[in-house]
Amino acid sequence: GENVEQHPSTLSVQEGDSAVIKCTYSDSASNYFPWYKQELGKGPQLIIDIRSNVGEKKDQRIAVTLNKTAKHFSLHITETQPEDSAVYFCAASKNNNNDMRFGAGTRLTVKP
């Protein structure tokens, strides 16, 4: 089955800097790659997703890039703000929501 690895497990940046979180996946048939943000005491919330027919997608300060050949995808957050502090999860899926596999998570801390 699919295996998703996520790095780093923790990331600390200064406010205004950029943050990059990377994930690799094992199943070349995977074609849907969402990113979820989990704030303290809350459930994960989708912030951006990308499908395999697209190499990059942007939404304001966040962007996701996908390299299908290398089987990795990354989340980029620019101009980080303290409210970006949270745990971020990547995931990969090929056919259904029930075959989605999540990475272990990255705890991002943005220092004011």
Next chain:
Amino acid sequence: NAGVTQTPKFQVLKTGQSMTLQCAQDMNHEYMSWYRQDPGMGLRLIHYSVGAGITDQGEVPNGYNVSRSTTEDFPLRLLSAAPSQTSVYFCASSYVAGAGTGELFFGEGSRLTVL
């Protein structure tokens, strides 16, 4: 809209006890699922349902039962709690059921401790 509502938020059980985690959604989603979240392991799928009367096993189903009698509700039952089931449990729903993938809407979680 309330979205996905989970109860209880916190629960402490003794080994061997049984309990039910409740999950309800008001978005008329056909797809509902239960995940457990453990440190360093991300979210792992326990059971899922693609509609009322239909349930199936996920990645880590042992020790758990589910049922889906209505579109809105998807309870998770622990039959005989074990310390290995200490975890944070999340219920999630989606408008995409069956083939296809889409956004998962998560509840706020239920933290379970088994002594």
